[in-house]
Amino acid sequence: MRILIVSWEYPPVVVGGLGRHVHHLAVELAAAGHEVVVLSRRPTGTDASTHPTISHVTEGVLVVAVAEDAPHFEFGEDMLAWTLAMGHAMVRAGVSLGRGGIGDGWQPDVVHAHDWLVAHPAIALAEHFDVPLVSTLHATEAGRHSGWLSGRTNRQVHSVEWWLANESDCIITCSASMRDEVGDLYGPALPAISVIRNGIDVSTWTYRDRQPNSGPARLLFVGRLEYEKGVQDAIAALPKIRRSHPGTTLVVAGEGTQFEWLREQARVHRVARSVTFLGTLDHTELLGWLHGADAIVLPSRYEPFGIIALEAAAAGIPLVASTAGGLGEAVVDGVTGLSFHPGDVTGLVSAVRETLDDPAAAQQRARAARARLTDDFDWGRVAEETAQVYAGAKRRVRNPIGRPHIPQRPLPDRG
Structure with a gap:
């Protein structure tokens, strides 16, 4: 299977646990015989005019890393603009994959998005290649703020998360608690949600x-x-x-x-x-x-x-x-x-x-x-279960999805 993974962090760009998760998953999928391309980004401070997109094969995975389109944006101050600029660069790089960028016009069988920051490029590329979109939701904005989305940026992030969840053909969460949270926040018209735990390389x-x-x-x-x-x-x-x-x-x-x-x-x-x-x-x-x-x-x-x-x-x-x-x-x-x-x-x-x-x-x-x-928590098992989700994913009929519900109260206690 040909898999295009879209993630805003991948080594050497690692912000938190998401980057390590995507790295191990990609390597294990490649080891299992799948063709894996990871579309990610170069470190902050690079721009598309002076730092071209780079691609290299490491551990059996082709990593395509884009530079930021507008280097004057600051993530902490211009989060949505920064994210859209990154997404724009990712879309350009992703579309080029099907134009002879890899071999004779490589195209994926599935697109796998990791979190809301790559919603725009992941949705656009799944639509462009007309393949299923699988999304792993590692956390939610409402969960991070106990359900109180009082700020404009908080509400915007929640809306993008809701859009990604409802545009996906399959959803993966890393725990049963997250599955329930995603269902409460973004339902009721969501696709199937699979629980696949994180893994670890004990060696x-x-x-x-x-x-x-x-x-x-x-x-x-x-x-x-x-x-x-x-x-x-x-x-x-x-x-x-x-x-x-x-x-x-x-x-x-x-x-x-x-x-x-x-x-x-x-x-x-x-x-x-x-x-x-x-x-x-x-x-x-x-x-x-x-x-x-x-x-x-x-x-x-x-x-x-x-x-x-x-x-x-x-x-x-x-x-x-x-x-x-x-x-x-x-x-x-x-x-x-x-x-x-x-x-x-x-x-x-x-x-x-x-x-x-x-x-x-x-x-x-x-x-x-x-x-x-x-x-x-074996990564081989995680990759196998994820590949099973890919194999079962079918592109859904896209219906109007309306507007998201914005929670203004504490989320249910899942402790």
């Missing part, structure tokens, strides 16, 4: 049992510094944890828009000296911190999946995670980690204390989490 994550720690406990958070990731709850919990476990520290790895606010929260809770912000870590650095900490705390208030939970399990660090969305499916409470309700600081404190008080039991759960990865 790149060295497992290591915890070494006895005679000093203060070390907690670790890894993720984007955004409100929905719940870092503020981990900071609020730290003073209580330190009362029973003096000297406990929290290391925060990641970047995001809430960095300054989170630093202020550390000062408000009088733990500024006990909270360290590391910024973004490369793979080797991250693995070192995963091996050195006593537990990883993932306090998300909203989490479509939470791939860091799999990476932490692969490295052998005990998991303490909220039950938000996909985290509640990735971590089995009492078996592969300890869980608490999203936003429940008291529950977070209890789970951390139990983990620190009984390191032997915590290590047993960590081993169980690692063992589960090879059964439930």
Whole structure:
């Protein structure tokens, strides 16, 4: 099968978990014998007039990376304009594939879009080639803001997501929670929704049992510094944890828009000296911190999946995670980690204390989490299930889809 994957991030351009997901999926599909082309973008700061589209084959995948059409747009300030400019460049590059760009006019059998930022090029290219459109919705704007879409940009992003969902011929989500969320937000005329979990390549994550720690406990958070990731709850919990476990520290790895606010929260809770912000870590650095900490705390208030939970399990660090969305499916409470309700600081404190008080039991759960990865989260299995969705996808009759409903209330609790 000839597959055209459209994604706004693909190595070396990686913003978050989506880029890693698309990379592993593309490589596994290619390894299974499919012809895979990934249409993505070059790093920010490149423009089409001075940085032409580049294409190269890596790991069996042809990667076509476009430059930005208007380099003066800033993603954080001109999100919709920036996205449309990127989409325009992607459409031009995608159409050229069928004009002798690959071999003798390569054309896909299916187009696979990843998230709303590539809605315009993915929909246009599926229509141009007259092939099914499969979309993986990794998150929703309403979910990220608890259902409150009060800002103009928020409502615009939601509308594009709704359009992509309703224009798709099949939809994939990474968790049952996300499936329900997508159905609630974008239904009722949606195509079939398949749940296919994220995967992980365990060979790149060295497992290591915890070494006895005679000093203060070390907690670790890894993720984007955004409100929905719940870092503020981990900071609020730290003073209580330190009362029973003096000297406990929290290391925060990641970047995001809430960095300054989170630093202020550390000062408000009088733990500024006990909270360290590391910024973004490369793979080797991250693995070192995963091996050195006593537990990883993932306090998300909203989490479509939470791939860091799999990476932490692969490295052998005990998991303490909220039950938000996909985290509640990735971590089995009492078996592969300890869980608490999203936003429940008291529950977070209890789970951390139990983990620190009984390191032997915590290590047993960590081993169980690692063992589960090879059964439930193998990338080969993810690729096989995705290929089955491709094979069953048929181009639907396009009917007028009207206007989207804009939620103005909290989403149902899926914690």
